[in-house]
Amino acid sequence: MDIRVERSQTLPTETIQTLYELFDAGYKDADLSYLDKAIETFRYVAIAEEDGELVGFSFGDSLLKELPQMEGEQAIALPGLACVSANIRQQGFFKQLTLAAIGAGEGVDGKRPFLFAGRMAHPITYRAVAANFDSTVPSVSKPITGWHQEVAEVVGGLLGSSVDLDTFVVKGAGKPVGYPRLEYEATAEELAVFEQVNRDQGDSLLAMCWMPVAPAGW
Numbered sequence: 001m002d003i004r005v006e007r008s009q010t011l012p013t014e015t016i017q018t019l020y021e022l023f024d025a026g027y028k029d030a031d032l033s034y035l036d037k038a039i040e041t042f043r044y045v046a047i048a049e050e051d052g053e054l055v056g057f058s059f060g061d062s063l064l065k066e067l068p069q070m071e072g073e074q075a076i077a078l079p080g081l082a083c084v085s086a087n088i089r090q091q092g093f094f095k096q097l098t099l100a101a102i103g104a105g106e107g108v109d110g111k112r113p114f115l116f117a118g119r120m121a122h123p124i125t126y127r128a129v130a131a132n133f134d135s136t137v138p139s140v141s142k143p144i145t146g147w148h149q150e151v152a153e154v155v156g157g158l159l160g161s162s163v164d165l166d167t168f169v170v171k172g173a174g175k176p177v178g179y180p181r182l183e184y185e186a187t188a189e190e191l192a193v194f195e196q197v198n199r200d201q202g203d204s205l206l207a208m209c210w211m212p213v214a215p216a217g218w
Contacts, residue, residue: 001055003048003097005104008039008059015047018054026083027178031202034177038081041160046100048084048093056093058082060101062108065158067115068150070215075107075114077211078158089182095128116211117155119170119204122180123190126207130190135214136207138168140189147218152206163206164196172202 006015016039024030038059039045048056059080064073079098108114116133120126130136137148149165156163162171176199186194197203210218 001048001050001093003046003100005044005046005100008042008045011039011045019045019057022054022057022085023081023083023178025181026086027180029176030178031175034202035081037160042078042080042101044101044104046097046104048088048097050088055088056082056084056097058094058097058101060098060104062102062105062114063158064107065154067154069147075109075112076155076158077102077105077108077114077116078155079116079118086181113210113213113215115151115155115208117152117206117208119159119161120207121177121199121204122184123186123194124180124182124184126190126193126205127187129207129209133209133211135218136209138193138205138207140192144168148208151208155206155208161206167196168206169196170204170206172198172204175202176200177202177204 019035020032023032023035042059042061044060046058047054060078062075062077065076067074079102082094082098084093102108130139138144152163152165152168164171179199194205197205
């Protein structure tokens with residue numbers, strides 16, 4: 001498996017075409033313009049190939065920025081659209097690609113906690129975060145606070161997204177982004193968090209957590 005990171009906005013046309021094809025294979029009714037938006041939003045994309053064939057990709061970025069109620073610049077990791085071939089799912093490549101993309105930015109250096117903040121398309125991606133970090137918001141066990149809302153507004157600006165600060169629903173473009181071709185069973189808690197997310201309208205959920213530990217009061 002060969003994994004490399006490239007600048008999103010300098011991708012060759014033929015590489016973008018392979019990303020389209022994998023996205024279309026992984027999602028029913030995939031909206032390819034959503035991938036175009038990812039190219040505009042995120043500076044980096046991690047690409048995985050096996051025997052010269054694309055088997056996975058993940059857009060992402062990281063940066064330093066001041067956040068409300070915190071002193072000095074904070075590290076922020078922004079995972080983006082990601083997709084892996086069905087034959088390599090559940091082998092850790094999704095996480096590996098995500099970390100490679102966000103690691104290409106200047107925010108995550110392993111020396112300080114960082115805010116991990118991304119749009120989640122469905123409960124299975126949210127679960128990967130919420131199951132491992134109890135600082136995750138939104139959550140049925142952790143009410144959204146004013147501080148969370150202030151930070152979410154900043155993150156929404158970085159992503160070019162409109163975020164409902166009461167639910168953390170990211171408003172879509174009025175059409176589906178796509179429906180993942182995978183089977184999963186969401187828990188009652190996950191369904192509650194995603195209750196206001198309308199995938200038919202292209203909505204997603206902004207989820208945030210601090211890694212490895214959250215600041216006091218979060």
